[in-house]
Amino acid sequence: MNWNSSVSGLWKAGPRTAKSLKKFGIGSIRDLVYYFPFRYEDYSQIVPIAGLQEGQAVTVRGKIELLAAKRSFRRRMVVVEALLSDQSGSVRVVWFNQPYVTKLLEAGDEVFVSGVPRRDMLGFQFASPQYEKIKPDFSPTHTARLVPIYHLTAGVTEKQIRGLIKQALGFFPSVPEWLPEEISAPLSLFTHLEALQHVHFPTDQKTLAESLRRLKFEELFLLQLRAELARMAKVSLRAPEISFQEAAIKEFVAELPFALTKAQKVAAWEILQAIQKKAPMNRLLSGDVGSGKTVVAAMALYNAALNGFQGILMVPTEILATQHYASLCKLLGSKGVRIAVYTRSQRKLFNSRSGEVSETEYSKAQLLKFFATGETDLVIGTHALLTEGVEFKQLGLVIVDEQHRFGVAQRRVIKEKGERVHFLSMTATPIPRSLALLIYGDLDISIINELPVGRKKILSRLVEPAKRERAYEFIRAQIKQGRQAFVVCPLIEGAADAGLGTVDKKSVLNEYAKLSEKIFPDLRVSYLHGKLKPDDKEAVMRDFAKGQIDILVSTSVVEVGVDIPNASVMMIEGAERFGLAQLHQFRGRVGRSVHQSYCLLFTDSDSATAKERLVFFETHQDGFQLAEKDLEIRGPGEVYGTTQSGLMELRLAKLTDRELIRQAKEAATNVAPLIKKYPLLLKKVKEWEGRVHLE
Numbered sequence: 001m002n003w004n005s006s007v008s009g010l011w012k013a014g015p016r017t018a019k020s021l022k023k024f025g026i027g028s029i030r031d032l033v034y035y036f037p038f039r040y041e042d043y044s045q046i047v048p049i050a051g052l053q054e055g056q057a058v059t060v061r062g063k064i065e066l067l068a069a070k071r072s073f074r075r076r077m078v079v080v081e082a083l084l085s086d087q088s089g090s091v092r093v094v095w096f097n098q099p100y101v102t103k104l105l106e107a108g109d110e111v112f113v114s115g116v117p118r119r120d121m122l123g124f125q126f127a128s129p130q131y132e133k134i135k136p137d138f139s140p141t142h143t144a145r146l147v148p149i150y151h152l153t154a155g156v157t158e159k160q161i162r163g164l165i166k167q168a169l170g171f172f173p174s175v176p177e178w179l180p181e182e183i184s185a186p187l188s189l190f191t192h193l194e195a196l197q198h199v200h201f202p203t204d205q206k207t208l209a210e211s212l213r214r215l216k217f218e219e220l221f222l223l224q225l226r227a228e229l230a231r232m233a234k235v236s237l238r239a240p241e242i243s244f245q246e247a248a249i250k251e252f253v254a255e256l257p258f259a260l261t262k263a264q265k266v267a268a269w270e271i272l273q274a275i276q277k278k279a280p281m282n283r284l285l286s287g288d289v290g291s292g293k294t295v296v297a298a299m300a301l302y303n304a305a306l307n308g309f310q311g312i313l314m315v316p317t318e319i320l321a322t323q324h325y326a327s328l329c330k331l332l333g334s335k336g337v338r339i340a341v342y343t344r345s346q347r348k349l350f351n352s353r354s355g356e357v358s359e360t361e362y363s364k365a366q367l368l369k370f371f372a373t374g375e376t377d378l379v380i381g382t383h384a385l386l387t388e389g390v391e392f393k394q395l396g397l398v399i400v401d402e403q404h405r406f407g408v409a410q411r412r413v414i415k416e417k418g419e420r421v422h423f424l425s426m427t428a429t430p431i432p433r434s435l436a437l438l439i440y441g442d443l444d445i446s447i448i449n450e451l452p453v454g455r456k457k458i459l460s461r462l463v464e465p466a467k468r469e470r471a472y473e474f475i476r477a478q479i480k481q482g483r484q485a486f487v488v489c490p491l492i493e494g495a496a497d498a499g500l501g502t503v504d505k506k507s508v509l510n511e512y513a514k515l516s517e518k519i520f521p522d523l524r525v526s527y528l529h530g531k532l533k534p535d536d537k538e539a540v541m542r543d544f545a546k547g548q549i550d551i552l553v554s555t556s557v558v559e560v561g562v563d564i565p566n567a568s569v570m571m572i573e574g575a576e577r578f579g580l581a582q583l584h585q586f587r588g589r590v591g592r593s594v595h596q597s598y599c600l601l602f603t604d605s606d607s608a609t610a611k612e613r614l615v616f617f618e619t620h621q622d623g624f625q626l627a628e629k630d631l632e633i634r635g636p637g638e639v640y641g642t643t644q645s646g647l648m649e650l651r652l653a654k655l656t657d658r659e660l661i662r663q664a665k666e667a668a669t670n671v672a673p674l675i676k677k678y679p680l681l682l683k684k685v686k687e688w689e690g691r692v693h694l695e
């Protein structure tokens with residue numbers, strides 16, 4: 001038996017148990033040992049029976065005097081009753097629905113019983129407590145200690161998994177210690193093996209805390225060491241030096257119809273400085289919805305064009321490509337910049353070079369040729385740009401908008417394409433700087449943490465189902481005033497359309513039918529979802545932008561970046577189905593101009609946690625706070641995307657472990673240049689990277 005052996009080789013783990021374990025990813029002995037408890041029951045306090053107190057989790061050690069099973073007719077179950085005594089007194093114990101207890105214990109046995117005693121007229125009683133027979137040379141597993149509790153699915157019991165893990169731990173007495181002494185000694189960290197043992201079976205709270213500290217440190221240290229190594233590897237890479245055309249940029253800023261916020265100016269300045277350098281910029285631009293990232297991107301792209309370099313602005317959806325293309329043409333239209341849009345359905349070139357403005361449609365081949373011969377300055381496109389055969393003459397800057405919306409494979413290609421150019425990734429997922437440093441350790445970060453002045457607060461309400469009619473009246477009134485509304489649904493089609501007989505109302509098609517036929521037959525209602533043909537999607541979005549549609553029923557495709565300043569109502573159906581950060585994105589679709597805007601949430605869910613989440617959303621406008629709440633509820637993977645960052649590997653460490661993060665960072669920075677001196681550590685990083693990249 002070794003780390004890689006199957007769990008089915010363990011004593012008492014047959015094929016059935018192995019199959020159940022497989023369901024939560026446990027196949028080998030190693031998997032088992034790295035399946036950590038999610039909490040502990042503290043039964044470490046052993047008290048004399050006479051000293052029992054109501055409601056306190058404790059263990060008693062005693063001898064079984066009587067043991068008998070009875071069928072309880074009232075409760076329709078088997079009840080095992082026992083009397084347990086020690087020198088100080090005796091206590092009653094009952095087990096409900098566990099007839100097998102009579103096979104495992106008998107009168108005369110010495111046992112530990114752990115649980116919370118209750119007092120009734122006859123004195124104290126333990127109901128269905130944990131129990132363990134005391135044998136010579138025995139250390140308790142389920143009682144009389146800090147007892148680990150694991151997340152389980154059907155087919156395996158806590159008792160079983162504890163027993164299996166205890167056996168498994170016996171199979172690797174020597175785990176090589178890969179953390180250099182120079183790091184572990186000053187921080188007095190446990191060895192890896194000590195930590196593994198104590199995380200499952202801690203002798204007390206202190207060893208538990210210490211083992212968690214070591215394991216968390218490992219995760220944080222490896223994450224940051226990897227980032228540090230990546231950063232070092234990049235130092236030798238070269239990107240074009242794009243010099244800062246200060247006068248032209250100042251003029252551009254002066255001509256904008258608004259004044260840039262301070263945060264926008266700082267971010268733009270940081271970016272323009274960074275792309276002057278030989279080392280490729282690798283930067284994250286994080287700013288809440290509506291904070292004005294596009295104009296910052298436009299400045300960088302314009303600056304590149306002024307230097308004769310080409311730029312790419314890559315977006316996750318056709319809709320967004322269309323919109324960015326329109327706004328960049330507007331922003332840069334008088335600047336002699338040649339702007340292309342390249343998606344599956346749109347291939348156009350906007351040219352104002354010769355002083356005259358022209359917009360021409362081209363074939364795919366023609367446009368590709370223009371990229372390759374340098375006859376475009378910047379191109380806005382979807383991942384169609386990533387397909388093979390797209391070549392550029394003088395690529396200098398790649399910007400990715402809403403990068404979290406790209407798939408893993410796509411992100412990898414983008415990253416590779418971006419190796420020898422400057423790279424900027426924009427996200428509206430608000431992320432505090434300290435956390436960003438950890439997650440995107442090898443990226444530099446610019447944060448736009450303020451909204452343009454004059455933005456009105458968006459009023460958000462969780463609307464009771466009974467008040468739905470009034471919400472519709474409200475929408476009608478808004479439209480009468482000239483505004484427009486979004487209705488977001490979690491699904492495209494309801495179950496009825498899929499022929500399942502039951503009607504799931506909260507789908508785009510069902511809601512569209514209802515709103516257009518019954519509720520607002522006199523208004524212009526349309527719909528949008530990801531499965532429509534790109535041309536149709538574009539047409540709908542264009543009509544909505546032109547004000548030719550009053551109400552747009554849509555799936556989450558409108559989440560991303562769409563800008564319709566005249567829209568003032570965002571109504572969200574099935575709101576419990578969306579994460580807080582995503583709801584915040586929806587809400588960010590309105591309130592983009594002077595009109596007071598509203599976000600109306602609907603849910604049919606009775607769940608208290610769903611309600612709590614939505615109420616939190618209703619009362620919080622700040623994207624950072626929402627992101628933190630989301631983090632708390634759904635974990636970092638869901639909120640920030642795990643795959644590229646290796647956040648998945650943070651199984652124990654929390655983003656709030658600030659001090660440990662700092663210590664791990666310091667250790668990683670110190671050790672990275674000396675990594676060759678530590679072959680075991682290097683091996684560990686590689687092994688870990690291998691796992692991360694396999695996702």
Ligand code: ADP
Nearest residue numbers: 258259260261288289290291292293294295452
């Ligand atoms: P996001 O950061 O969500 O991508 P956008 O770049 O789409 O935000 O900007 C949202 C809206 O705010 C756009 O209509 C844009 O023209 C406008 N805008 C950007 N910066 C400012 C500013 N400093 N003052 C006023 N309006 C601005």
Ligand code: MG
Nearest residue numbers: 293294401561
């Ligand atoms: Mg945007």
